[in-house]
Each structure stands twice: as C-alpha cells, then as structure tokens.
Amino acid sequence: MNTGELVELGQQLRVDSVRAAGAAGSGHPTSSMSAADLMAVLLANHFRYDFDRPEHPGNDRFVLSKGHASPLLYSAYKAAGAVDDEELLTFRKLGSRLEGHPTPRKLPWVETATGSLGQGLPVGVGIALSGKRLDRTGYxxxxxxGDSELAEGSVWEAAEHAGHEHLDNLTAIVDVNRLGQRGPTRHGHDLDAYARRFQAFGWHTVEVDGHDVDAVDRAYGEAESTKGQPTAILARTLKGKGVADVEDREGLHGKPLKNADDAIEELGGVRDLRVQVHEPPAARLLHAVRSGHLELPRWDTGEEVATRNAYGQALTALGTGRGDVVALDGEVGDSTRSEFFAKEHPDRYFECYIAEQQMVAAAVGLAARGWVPYAATFAAFLTRAYDFVRMASISGAGINLVGSHAGVAIGQDGPSQMGLEDLAMMRAVHGSTVLYPCDANQTAHLVAEMAGLDGIRYLRTGRGESPVIYGPDEDFPIGGSKVLRFSQSDRLTVVAAGVTVHEALKAAEALEQEGIRVRVVDLYSIKPVDRATLRQAAEDTGCLLTVEDHREEGGLGDAVLDAFADGRPVPRLVRLAVRTMPGSASPEEQLHAAGIDAESIAAAGRLLVEQAIVP
Incomplete structure (x- = not known):
C-alpha cells in the first residue's frame, strides 16, 4: 500500500477498535488507537500470512503482547477478511470468539494467550528459536x-536470551504511548531510555514516529535486513490518537469512548478497506514426529537409582524415538539430568540459564510450533514461572514441566531449595496432569506417557537414590495407582507417592509384625487421581493415612480427599505432611523431623487403628 492507503487503513483500525469497544461497553480502544498505524503498515506491507492456512510452515508469526489491545487485533483480522463486521461487534460477548484478551483456543491465528503483561516477547523468543534452530523455514x-510492560523483568529475560541467540528473525515493536493504566509510564516518551536497554542485550534498535507510516515502513524494512541481531522498533505514539477528547489523556485506560459516534466521525467515518496480506513463501517442515523406535531404559528390581537420573535417561531415549521432542533447562541440567539429552541431541536442547520465566515461555513458543517440549529445573524454582504456567494453560499449550529436588528429602541444602508447594501449584492449573514416581522404571514410563497428553503435564523427581520396586515391563496408566500390599484383613490403607512410598512399605512391614495388616497404595498419579482404588480401600479398611513430602495444603492429601467429594461418607483419615520449616540435615533426619518417615507412619497408623476400634 502507498502512504495514503496506509493512513486510511490506520484510521479504519482506529474506528473499528472504537466500534468494537463501544458495542461491548468495555475494552481498551485508546491502547488500540495508539498502535493502529504500526499494525496497518505491518499488515499491508510486511506480514506474510495465509489466513486460510494458519498452520502453513512459511507463515510469519505475530504475537500481541499487549493483549488488552485486542480490538486492534480483531480489527486487523477484519481488514484481512478473516472475520466480518458482524463478528467484530460481538467483541467480549458471551459465546464470541473475540474475547477481551486473545487466546488460541478460540482463534487459529493467535499464537499464544496474552493479557498478563510481559509474556508476549518471551513466548515470541521461543517461536523465533524454533524458526531459527529447528523449523528453518525463514518466517x-x-x-x-506496550511500553508499560517493559517494567516486567520477564521482558528483559527475553531480550537477553534473544540477543544471546542472535535471533535476527525476531522484531519487537514497542508502542511507546507513555501512558499506563493509572498514569504516565516510568520513562514516558524517552525512546532512548528503552533503546539503551535493548542495545545492552545485543539488539539493533530503531527509533521512529509511530504515526508516520512511511517512517514505520522503513523501520520494518530495516528490521528485515538486519542480520545477526534481533530488532526493537521503538515507536513514539499517542494513546487515543486521532480523537481530541481522548488523545494523550490520562484516566481513560480500559474504557470505551463516551462519545463513540462523534469520535468515529472525527476519524473520518466507518470504512471497509480490505488488505491483501502477502502470501508466505513455499516451505516445508523438516522435522518428523517419529524418527525411530522408542526403547526406554530398564532397571532391575533392587537397584538403587535416583528418579532424576531415570528422567534424564528416559528423556534421551524418547528424543531418539521421537524427532519432535525438545528439552529445555534452567542451567541446572547436571542436577535435573537434562544434560543426558543435551549430549545425545544437542540440536534440540535449549539452555535457558537461570531464567525460569523465559524457560517456560520458550517451551510455550516451541509447543506453538508443533514441538513437544520438556522443561526442567528445581521444583522450588518453578514458582517463579507460575504465571507463565497459568497463561500456558489458557493458551491450551502442551508442555511438560519437570521439577527435581523436591521435598525435605533433598537433605542438607535447606528449605530454599526444597520444592514443598509444587504439587499444590500444579494441581490448581486447569486441565493439568501431575505425576510423582517413586522408582526408575515408573519414571521412565511416565516420561514417555507425558508426551502424548494434552495441556500442562508436571513430573516431580527426587534427588536421592531409591530402590527399584517395579519391573521394566510394568504399566503405569495416567490416572492410575499401584496397590503394593494387599490382603482381605487389611485394617489400614497408607497412601503415598514418590519418596514416601518406600517409607510406607517399611512402616507396613513393621506394623504387620504387630498384627496390623496394612494396604499400601502408590498414588503416582496425583492428578487425575485414582478414585476407584481409593474408594475401595476406604470401604475395605475404613482408615486412610496419607503421607507426602510436601506441604499439607494442596498436595497428595487433598488429592485423596477429592475422591470423596461426591457426597459419600469420608473415611477416618489422618494426613502426614511437612508442617514445619526445615533446616539443614541429612535426608533421613529431614524425613523424621517432618514426621513422614517409616517410624512416624507406623506410629500414626497404630494410633489410627486403635481409635477406629474403640467402642
């Protein structure tokens, strides 16, 4: 498009943003109006995309990091012919695809859910990594x-990662309109302040008047021709551009225009321009879903193996059997054992350093391009990235997260390194799967099972060695459990997972010497939980004792209680969990101090059975 046509298209995007927010009675039209010219030039002259084939491997990828400016995105879709005017005016209404913040669950052209600011660029880095190192199709x-979100630390994690990886296929367009939600941003219209920051991370920067369509056009061209560096286009804009009553004024964030009809007239009225978006170049994906036979590692019963070791070996085998599996780690690969994968499949391994938000975001970006990512760090450190996990769920992203060094059983490192809240955190995520294996063969099978699941999948691994109790050919279906001890005369059921399974077995052995038969259930699938087995155990024994190397709130004990949330009587139940603040001690001392070792389980079981038979 020429200059005049681009100006008109920008005005159309403003008008349609005002109309959409007006029809909804809510939304962010002024934030959309500031970036309208930036979007118009991109859509008409630089973006290569087939809206009829969003899966086309040659398509450019667009991420609206300032997700509240969704009226602008939907107006662009209308200009491209992807949605019609009638649908545009369903914005934010029940049943509409055009939600307040865009999600790929509803729209095939959306790469990732946004709206929690500071996430679009980190996910964009993941997509660009896929394009640069894996897909290699040139998109x-x-x-x-938005400029407000540049206050988020995750943006600078992304900036440093992109600069380090020389992602010259990535362009960040920053709409510097100087106004945030409650007033001016930290740096206002000081473009150079932002430029210095991006340059420090190895980015090429271009400062531009964001309402000069010719200057914006040249800036995009400069980004496309820049090699070896990502580009940040820093565009000075005005919030509410084009309407005198709202332009560059505070206090109007997130509000439809009061005089929408007058504003539309001031902007030149309703238009119906159509943009012929450039076709993507012919391209094909180079990776195959499966490139070989999956042969998982095997261990003999009785061997002593850490589940984190089993994870690393199983993931490596999975990478050999499936060419779509990729691994990410937060600079603890020697501890999580992701380094095993790195040595065998270096082309599909991504070192994210100590930047857990960026690691999860990169996994989301890779998943958006069809890869199956496994991202690992210490379970405790995933708490830093929880908002990214939450947003990944909203996206419907299929990612595998692995938390090692869980619980007090890690020993002397102390509480800062102990994941004690991770099961609760991951169980709360919509549609998640939460797994906690107790031995090497079980771990290997669950690692493989995770690859075929939907949504967020979380696997908890341990630091110390533990005995292998399952044969290598055992099956571990998701949502299942294993009954390790059983008799018709059981008077108590102990439900455990991970490290506490071994403690439960010792306790059951000790109690049997006293004439108390104990059923032991390995609840390796924390979510979904095996309700049928738990209900049968409650019916048979009348008493349940749960034991977990985790805080009492939200973990295994709560998962067991969920099995009885349908109104049926809840069995006599005792829950053992970590209720104190641990210090530094040996793993054995830690388990005892927390009251979750074999001795503590036996004592609690003994008391529970005695109380159950009191007349």
Missing amino acids: RVWVLC
Whole structure:
C-alpha cells in the first residue's frame, strides 16, 4: 500500500477498535488507537500470512503482547477478511470468539494467550528459536509490546536470551504511548531510555514516529535486513490518537469512548478497506514426529537409582524415538539430568540459564510450533514461572514441566531449595496432569506417557537414590495407582507417592509384625487421581493415612480427599505432611523431623487403628 492507503487503513483500525469497544461497553480502544498505524503498515506491507492456512510452515508469526489491545487485533483480522463486521461487534460477548484478551483456543491465528503483561516477547523468543534452530523455514516473528510492560523483568529475560541467540528473525515493536493504566509510564516518551536497554542485550534498535507510516515502513524494512541481531522498533505514539477528547489523556485506560459516534466521525467515518496480506513463501517442515523406535531404559528390581537420573535417561531415549521432542533447562541440567539429552541431541536442547520465566515461555513458543517440549529445573524454582504456567494453560499449550529436588528429602541444602508447594501449584492449573514416581522404571514410563497428553503435564523427581520396586515391563496408566500390599484383613490403607512410598512399605512391614495388616497404595498419579482404588480401600479398611513430602495444603492429601467429594461418607483419615520449616540435615533426619518417615507412619497408623476400634 502507498502512504495514503496506509493512513486510511490506520484510521479504519482506529474506528473499528472504537466500534468494537463501544458495542461491548468495555475494552481498551485508546491502547488500540495508539498502535493502529504500526499494525496497518505491518499488515499491508510486511506480514506474510495465509489466513486460510494458519498452520502453513512459511507463515510469519505475530504475537500481541499487549493483549488488552485486542480490538486492534480483531480489527486487523477484519481488514484481512478473516472475520466480518458482524463478528467484530460481538467483541467480549458471551459465546464470541473475540474475547477481551486473545487466546488460541478460540482463534487459529493467535499464537499464544496474552493479557498478563510481559509474556508476549518471551513466548515470541521461543517461536523465533524454533524458526531459527529447528523449523528453518525463514518466517519472521513480530511481537507488538506496550511500553508499560517493559517494567516486567520477564521482558528483559527475553531480550537477553534473544540477543544471546542472535535471533535476527525476531522484531519487537514497542508502542511507546507513555501512558499506563493509572498514569504516565516510568520513562514516558524517552525512546532512548528503552533503546539503551535493548542495545545492552545485543539488539539493533530503531527509533521512529509511530504515526508516520512511511517512517514505520522503513523501520520494518530495516528490521528485515538486519542480520545477526534481533530488532526493537521503538515507536513514539499517542494513546487515543486521532480523537481530541481522548488523545494523550490520562484516566481513560480500559474504557470505551463516551462519545463513540462523534469520535468515529472525527476519524473520518466507518470504512471497509480490505488488505491483501502477502502470501508466505513455499516451505516445508523438516522435522518428523517419529524418527525411530522408542526403547526406554530398564532397571532391575533392587537397584538403587535416583528418579532424576531415570528422567534424564528416559528423556534421551524418547528424543531418539521421537524427532519432535525438545528439552529445555534452567542451567541446572547436571542436577535435573537434562544434560543426558543435551549430549545425545544437542540440536534440540535449549539452555535457558537461570531464567525460569523465559524457560517456560520458550517451551510455550516451541509447543506453538508443533514441538513437544520438556522443561526442567528445581521444583522450588518453578514458582517463579507460575504465571507463565497459568497463561500456558489458557493458551491450551502442551508442555511438560519437570521439577527435581523436591521435598525435605533433598537433605542438607535447606528449605530454599526444597520444592514443598509444587504439587499444590500444579494441581490448581486447569486441565493439568501431575505425576510423582517413586522408582526408575515408573519414571521412565511416565516420561514417555507425558508426551502424548494434552495441556500442562508436571513430573516431580527426587534427588536421592531409591530402590527399584517395579519391573521394566510394568504399566503405569495416567490416572492410575499401584496397590503394593494387599490382603482381605487389611485394617489400614497408607497412601503415598514418590519418596514416601518406600517409607510406607517399611512402616507396613513393621506394623504387620504387630498384627496390623496394612494396604499400601502408590498414588503416582496425583492428578487425575485414582478414585476407584481409593474408594475401595476406604470401604475395605475404613482408615486412610496419607503421607507426602510436601506441604499439607494442596498436595497428595487433598488429592485423596477429592475422591470423596461426591457426597459419600469420608473415611477416618489422618494426613502426614511437612508442617514445619526445615533446616539443614541429612535426608533421613529431614524425613523424621517432618514426621513422614517409616517410624512416624507406623506410629500414626497404630494410633489410627486403635481409635477406629474403640467402642
């Protein structure tokens, strides 16, 4: 498009943003109006995309990091012919695809859910990594950011990672409109302040008037021709551009225009321009879903193996059997054992350093491109990235997260390194799967099972060695459990997972010497939980004792209680969990101090059975 046509298209995007928010009675039209010219030039002259084939491997990728400016995105879809005017005016209404913040669950052209600011660029880095190192089809990744979100640390994790990886297929377009939600941003219209920051991370920067369509056009061209560096286009804009009553004024964030009809008239009225978006180049994906036979590692019963070791070996085998599996780690690969995968499949391994938000975001970006990512760090450190996990669920992203060094059983490192909240955290995520294996063969099978699941999948692994109790050919279906001890005369059921399974077995052995038969259930699938087995155990024994190397809230004990949330009587139940603040001690001392070792389980079981038979 020429200059005049681009100006008109920008005005159309403003008008349609005002109309959409007006029809909804809510939304962010002024934030959309500031970036309208930036979007118009991109859509008409630089973006290569087939809206009829969103899966086309040659398509450029666009991420609206400032997700509240969704009226602008939907107006662009209308200009491209992807949605019609009638649908545009369903914005934010029940049943509409055009939600307040865009999600790929509803729209095939959306790469990732946004709205929690500071996430679009990190996910864009993941998509660009896929394009640069894996897909190699030449597409570009364009991320439209707001200036307010540049206060988020995750943006700078992304900036450093992109600079380190020389992602010259990535362009960040920053809409510097100087106004945030409650007032001016930290740096206002000081483009150079932002430029210095991006340059420090190895980015090429271009400062531009965001309402000069010719200057914006040249800036995009400069980004496309820049080699060896990602580009940040820093565009000075005005919030509410084009309407005198709202332009560059505070206090109007997130509000439809009061005089929408007057504003539309001031902007030149309703238009119906159609943009012929450039076709993507012919391209094909180079990776195959499966490139070989899956042969998982095997261990003999009685061997002593850490489940983190089993994870690393199983993931490596999975990478050999499936060419779509990739691994990410947060600079603890020697501890999580992701380094095993790195040595065998270095082309599909991504070192994210100590930047857990970026690691999870990169996994989301890779998943959006069809890869099956496994991202690992210490279970405790995943708490830093929880908002990214939450947003990944909203995206419907299929990612595998692995938390090692869980619980007090890690020993002397102390509480800062102990994942004690991770099961609760991951169970709360919509549609998640939460797994906690107790031995090497079980771990290997669950690692493989995770690859075929939907949504967020979480696997908890341990630091110390533990005995292998299952044969290598045992099956471990998701949502299942294993009954390790059983008799018709059982008077108590102990439900455990991970490290406490071994403690439960010792306790059951000790109690049997006293004439108390104990059923032991290995609840390796924390979510979904095996309700049938738990209900049968409650019916048979009348008493349940749960034991977990985790805080009492939200973990295994709560998962067991969920099995009785349908109104049926809840069995006599005792829950053992970590209720104190641990210090530094040996793993054995830690388990005893927390009251979750074999001796503690036996004592609690003994008391529970005695109380159950009191007349």
